[in-house]
Every structure is written in C-alpha cells, then in structure tokens.
Amino acid sequence: MKLYNTLTRQLEDITPLDGKTIRMYSCGPTIYDHSHIGNMSSFIFTDTLRRVLTASGSSVQHIMNFTDVDDKTIKRAAGNYDEMEPMAALAKLTEKYERIFLTDMKAVGNDMAVITFTKATEHIADMQKLVQQLHKDGFAYVADDGVYFSIEAYKKSGKRYGQLADVTTGSTSEARIQNDEYDKESVHDFALWKTQKDGEPAWDFELDGHDLKGRPGWHIECSAMSSRELGQPFDIHTGGVDLIFPHHENEIAQSTAGQNDPIYAKVFAHNEHLMVDGKKMSKSLGNFYTIHDIQEKGLDPLAFRVLVLQAHYRGPANFSWVNLEAAQNRLQDLRALAALRWQPRAVAHDSGTEALEDIPAELANILADDLNTPQAMAYLSRVAAQLLAVHIEKDMVDHFETMLRGIDDLLGLNLSAVQDITDEQKELIAQREQARAKKDWQSSDKLRDQLAAQDVGLQDHPHGVIWFPLR
C-alpha cells in the first residue's frame, strides 16, 4: 500500500524492511484519565492502517505502549491516593485507566488481540541502559535535576535534528527561554531522566558516580520500548500530529545518536486531530468527550468509528452530536446489509449481487491508496444500497458471509457479528405480514412497535420485508 511519510513529505510504497513482517510502533495513551474521543480516533486510524497492511499481504507486528509513569500520572496518583506509597498509588491509578482504555478500544472496534502492549514501568532497565549508552557516547549530560540530551552534541556528530519538523531554526519565543527552570545547557535539550522529587515514585539509577534515583523522561520511554520490541530500524511509527514535535523528533535523536544507521523508523505516519464543533477539544471549552459519553447518549461507539472513517486521517475530522447521529444512521444501514445474511430468499438474479467476494478486494484496493477510508465508505454505501434492493439468494449465503468478514477485516465495523433474530421475533414479523394482508393496521403497527422495542427494525421493500438490528 501507499502511505504518506512525514519524514519525506510524500507517499511511499510500504514494503517490509526485512522482507516479511512490517514492524509498527504506535504511541499509546497516558493512562491517568479516561481517553477522550480524539485519542480514540487516533487509535482507530492505527487499527485501520494495520488491517489494510495485513490485507495487502504483509504480516504486521504491532506494538503500542502505555505511558504509565510521567508527570500527569504521578500527579494524579498522588492526588487520588495520597494515603498510599507513591509507587503503589501509581500502579493503582494506571491499572484502573488501562482497563477502561482497553474496554473503550474494543467498543470502537479496534482489534486488541493483535496488538502487543508494553508498559514504560516494565522497561525501566532498557531506558536506563539507553541513557547510559548515550552518556557514554557523549550525547547526554548530568544536571542537577536529571540527565539531558545534548542536541548540540548530536548535531556535531553529523546527524540532523529536525528531520520531521525543523522547529529549532524558527524563532522560538524568548519568554520560554527565560522562564525555563531547568538546569540544562540549551533550551532545546530535553530530559532523558529526572531525579526524584518528594513523594514521587522512583527507580534506583547510578550514572557516572551520580546517584540519580528517579524516573525516565517521556521520550526515552518510546525509544527504549520500540527498539526492545522491534529492533531498529523498524517500518512504521504512528501517532497524532501533536507528537511530531518534540516527541518523535526526540525519539529519532535518542535512537540514532551514536548509531551508524541514521534511520530510526522508515515511515512516520501521523493523523490529524479530531475537532469538536470546529474547535480543539479541551476541558475548559466543555467539549471534551469520552466513549462513555457516547454510550450514555444511547449512541453506538461503532458509529463513532464510522464518523472517523468517513474522514481522511490526514485531514481534521469534525465531531458533533449531529454528525454522530448521521454516522449512526449510516452504520444502521450497513447493519441492515449484514442482516441479509439471515434472510436470503429466491429472487430474480441481479448482476449486482454476483461477485460478492470481490467486494473486499475492491475495498482493499481503495484503502491501499494512503488509507482512503472516505472513498471506501462511499463504495460500501453503494454496495449496500445495491444489495438491499435485490436481497440475496440462499445459495449465496456463504459468499455473502465471506464478503462481510472481508469488510470487517478491513474496516472493523463488526458487521459479521450481526446475529439472527429469535424464532419468536420471526413469528412476530410473520404475524405482522398476515395482519397487513388482512389490512388490520392496528395490529400490524403494534407488532412493529413491539419489534422495535426489541431493537429489531423493519424495512418494507417491494419484494418483502427485511429486518435489521436497531443497535
């Protein structure tokens, strides 16, 4: 497939560096609170990318990290569980939000089984090793409050800082420099390791005779975990656009300093932000939503997936409740399509229903072009309209099922999970048809309402009634 690479600012063919497996690392959540829908849209992008890469014939090794130690987690843990030891409080907090995160991820259709999750706190030794190596090679220095990476030294070694975004050459605000409280040599230097402050969780660390008991910096976490799990260079690094600088830039610097190979990850793929009512989500604006909020309004988290897939990952998508309802309607239509699997009938043959199994292939083809999910959704809607108009025949059920699974493999909409209704419900539909035949409208309407209350919707087509799941 072709994918846009932030490093080169162009579309590139993705083929495994090792010829077999695409190794992909995604910056995961900081588990100090509920993930918001913006985070989720980013992970829907990542999940869909993995699906399409897989469909294009590569095996994919997908790593996602949990940032379970950083300023935010530490602060929140101390606030929530002030009676506990810092380390225990941190674990308690992050375990809670990890669970919620995994639940939300499943709810929006992301395939959790194929992701290997790594935690920062389980890779402290790897991080320390990397810091030690950087120090030994002259790229890190010890300051009062921790260990810093020297961008100066990195540049002097012949490497380029600013491969993703050349921020340092811009006019950085002087105010920032003056307000800087850290004891670092240059404003742009960043912390590799932070020494312990009162009440903070900390790990023993000795470097060059200094006792640096403390915790890792944010950027080093991803460098250490990615190289531990995937080696270096690996194929694709994903994240939201906000991570381009400084996070990913710093990862590149840390991971390539002193290395012969200047490549950390071959391709960086970044998704644009999800906007809410045209604005960036923030707690102060009161437009900060979670998957839980969507569920509370009686809307389906998978409708949120549809909303995300309707937009291209490199453009900003706009979330609003009206738009989510529109997406929910669209999802319902796709589920009506899926429900045909349980209600085949003999109808006049129609050319549109023939090559059912080619449909996922066409979908994959569309998606292989820089993950063009909006085009894919448009195609799917056309297919759905066509098939709903003609139904499917009994001998097509197997092909139809294969088609649904193929669509799900690519888009994660769980269409093949649409189950048959019960015999009782089928009986109610039959009774309604009889009532209609007898023009007993009162009874037929009552039966329709009764079915709707059981989340079974009805479409009266010229060639007969079709039921579909309302949720």
Next chain:
RNA sequence: GGCACGGUGGCCGAGGAGUUAGGCAAGGGUCUGCAAAACCCUGUACGCCGGUGCAAAUCCGGUCCGUGCCUCCA
C-alpha cells in the same frame, strides 16, 4: 513570529484541469392504511484576488480566515 495542515452545496466529507463521489438532513413525487419503510427526482458547491491554459474548484502567485505544533497534549 516560525513551521505545518485545512477552507467544497443546510451539515459531514472525498475528488482534484473538461465527464463534477458518498453519507446525513431537506423539498417534491411514486407506492401505501400510514411512514418511522422502500423506490424515484431535485439542489450544480469548491474562501477572495490575480496569473497560466481552449478550459481552473483542480496548477501558479498573492491574500484573508480557521486549526495545530513551537519541550512532555492523539
């Protein structure tokens, strides 16, 4: 201020020099006891100003607006 990404019909959104997606909502119609069903039809849109083309929403230049990043936010 620097850098980046956008501005498409009521809304969401692709596309990307001539044939002009898709969805949601709306209006009209057919069918119907009804429509909350189905089907048909309708809407000619691409911020603004220039330029290059036979031809521009699509390329180029400028400009305005929005959004993001500029040290730990997906």
